[in-house]
Amino acid sequence: MIGAPWPTTSDRDADGRLTIAGIPVTELVDHYESPLWIVDEDDFRNRCRDYQEAFASAWVAYASKAWPTAGLMKIAAEEGLWIDVASAGELYTAQLAGVPGDRIVFHGNNKSVPELEMAARHGVARVVVDSFEELDRLEEVGRRVEHVFKVWLRITPGIDAHTHEYVRTGHDDSKFGFTMSLGLAAEAVRKALTLEKVEVAGLHAHIGSQIFGTDAFEANAEVLVELMAAIRDEHGVTIGELNVGGGMGIPYNHEDRPVSIAQYGQAVHAALVEACADHGLPEPQLAIEPGRALIAPATITVYEVGTVKHLPGLRTYVSVDGGMSDNIRPALYGAEHEIILANRHGSDNLAAVTVVGKHCESGDLVRERASLPDDIRSGDLVAVAATGAYTASMASNYNRLPRPAAVLVEDGTSRLLMRRETLEDLTARDVL
Numbered sequence: 001m002i003g004a005p006w007p008t009t010s011d012r013d014a015d016g017r018l019t020i021a022g023i024p025v026t027e028l029v030d031h032y033e034s035p036l037w038i039v040d041e042d043d044f045r046n047r048c049r050d051y052q053e054a055f056a057s058a059w060v061a062y063a064s065k066a067w068p069t070a071g072l073m074k075i076a077a078e079e080g081l082w083i084d085v086a087s088a089g090e091l092y093t094a095q096l097a098g099v100p101g102d103r104i105v106f107h108g109n110n111k112s113v114p115e116l117e118m119a120a121r122h123g124v125a126r127v128v129v130d131s132f133e134e135l136d137r138l139e140e141v142g143r144r145v146e147h148v149f150k151v152w153l154r155i156t157p158g159i160d161a162h163t164h165e166y167v168r169t170g171h172d173d174s175k176f177g178f179t180m181s182l183g184l185a186a187e188a189v190r191k192a193l194t195l196e197k198v199e200v201a202g203l204h205a206h207i208g209s210q211i212f213g214t215d216a217f218e219a220n221a222e223v224l225v226e227l228m229a230a231i232r233d234e235h236g237v238t239i240g241e242l243n244v245g246g247g248m249g250i251p252y253n254h255e256d257r258p259v260s261i262a263q264y265g266q267a268v269h270a271a272l273v274e275a276c277a278d279h280g281l282p283e284p285q286l287a288i289e290p291g292r293a294l295i296a297p298a299t300i301t302v303y304e305v306g307t308v309k310h311l312p313g314l315r316t317y318v319s320v321d322g323g324m325s326d327n328i329r330p331a332l333y334g335a336e337h338e339i340i341l342a343n344r345h346g347s348d349n350l351a352a353v354t355v356v357g358k359h360c361e362s363g364d365l366v367r368e369r370a371s372l373p374d375d376i377r378s379g380d381l382v383a384v385a386a387t388g389a390y391t392a393s394m395a396s397n398y399n400r401l402p403r404p405a406a407v408l409v410e411d412g413t414s415r416l417l418m419r420r421e422t423l424e425d426l427t428a429r430d431v432l
């Protein structure tokens, strides 16, 4: 076994080929072509189970925005998880995957009336309300279609999680939720409690993504319990459910050291129990919604090397057959995914190279500072670790590249999760 940040069944065979679930990636590429997303099914299923075990008795939802494809939603639901959706498209996909409404949570900072109507029709379990306008929309839709929405009010708790600026969401100056420090959370509760078609089932706060420590999660639980106490004091209402969001960090390379799933679980639970005891409140039903931590580490991307360009005294560029269209994270966040040679034992001498994609952008990076065998050449395969979250879900057709296929591998067998796009798919919406 190779170990983190690679999927749990990753290994090397005698010829030096990377294998996942016992299958050499060379065979998968021969069959499904390159580039290819490969999902280690056991790894994904085990992560779903580990989260449920670590957060015992909590409702665990798969935040499908990480990779909202029907096959993964179906597996997560089979493992007993709820599914978090954030648009009509994600909700439609969950329906396609056979996920019942009573296991779905609907998010979004600007849900439309048709989206709320769809949520009512599908009987989604909880709508996470993000704004005063949304409360009005829910009341209006609820009256029209005769539906009572059970909601969680999304609170902006004023917690600055130490993560990339683009994936921080809990600080005061955020587009998401009702800001506590400005009194908006209290005002939202006041308003929601007057509505007929809105039932306040709980509170929600998500503080960001790719967070490594437990402090911000503990602080988040404490702030939410404080608000529960304030609601009890002002309205005599005991809030029964708390969703502390997702955002647990994962290793993308050997330097990254997030805490374990069990540590996250213990820390959040202990913080919740203590805060409830301090405020004389019963422990609420806890809910969490990780996305990245479930699917990213279980997935790799395999690319074929096309060109190797040596610029003496400057650098070596290794170009692969995908890039920012299938993984925008290096360009968007400066993400550093580990990358290895995947089809053979390479030379023992490693060279510092920059791995780039095939797009018409200098910022089209796969890994800026990669260390690969110095005999890397055209026709080699490279594998990129931890590519299951915010890659396929953010993929584009820039330069009209068809999006890659994705396969699930398990115990020596493989099956399609998403087929490769065709040139016809690319032009299907074009009107001459």
Ligand SMILES: Cc1ncc(COP(=O)(O)O)c(C=O)c1O
Binding pocket: 063, 065, 066, 084, 107, 169, 206, 208, 209, 210, 245, 246, 247, 248, 289, 290, 291, 292, 293, 389
């Ligand atoms: C509201 C909400 N919940 C859950 C998540 C999942 O976060 P992650 O994939 O980091 O676990 C996100 C992602 O940004 C989110 O916005």
